[in-house]
Amino acid sequence: MKRLQVSSSKGLNLTSDKAKSALKDEATKSNTKKFSPFLSLESSIKDPKLQVFKNDRFVCIKDKYPKAKAHYLLIPHGDAFPKLIRVADLIKLNNCVDILNELKSLSDKIVEENFPCDVKSKAICGFHSIQSMQPLHMHIISKDFESDCLKNRKHWNSFNTKYFIRLDELIECLKKERDYFENDFFNLNNENVLKSYLDLPLKCNICNIVQKNMPSLKRHLLTHK
C-alpha cells in the first residue's frame, strides 16, 4: 500500500503542468470551502446607530457606505427564514413571491419614514445579482447617487446595469415563470455575464449619456439636480 502511494505521487511529479495546475485548483477549492467568500453584515445589523427598523421577520439598516443621499438595506432575518445568501436562495423558496411582496410594502414604509423629502419619490429597490456580503439584503437607494462613497465604475454599474435586479421586475418575473431556473431571466447562473456588467461604460441614469470616467460622471450627475 505504502509503495503504491509513493509511486503514484512520483507519477504526479513527473507529469505535465496540467497535473500541477489540477493540484493547485484542488488547493484553491478547499480554501474556498474553509473560508466563506462572503463578508458579514452581522455587526452592522446589530449596530444600533445603523438600525432603523426591526420586527420578527425583517431588519433594516443604513448602509455603512451609502452610495446616494439615502441608502438602506432591508434584510430577511430571524427564525422564519432558512439561511439566505444569494438571490437564488430566495427564489428557491415556495413562498418567495409573498416574501418579495412583504419586502415591497416594508420598503415603501422605510422610504416614507427615512428618506429626505427631496428624494422620497426617487427610491429604487433591488438586489445585487452577486452578493459580496451575507446575509441576503435588498438595497433601498435614492436615484441621485450623490455620495463621497460612490467611487468607482463597479459601484455605479452595480446599481445602474442589469447587475442590479429590481424588486418589481423580480416579482413580475417570478409570477410568470413556473420554474425560474428554466430560463434564468436575470442570468443568475452565469457569473461571467453578471461580472461583465460591472465593466460597462458609465451611462447616466437620467439622460443615458456616457461619461468617460467616474469624476466626470459625478460632475455630470450634479447637472441634473
Place this chain on the structure above:
DNA sequence: GTTCTAGAAC
C-alpha cells in the same frame, strides 16, 4: 465590501 498604491492614461 473598503483601502492602498503602482503604473497607465492623460
Place this chain on the structure above:
DNA sequence: GTTCTAGAAC
C-alpha cells in the same frame, strides 16, 4: 506632473 483605474490585501 497629475489624474484615474485596477488589482492585491484585508
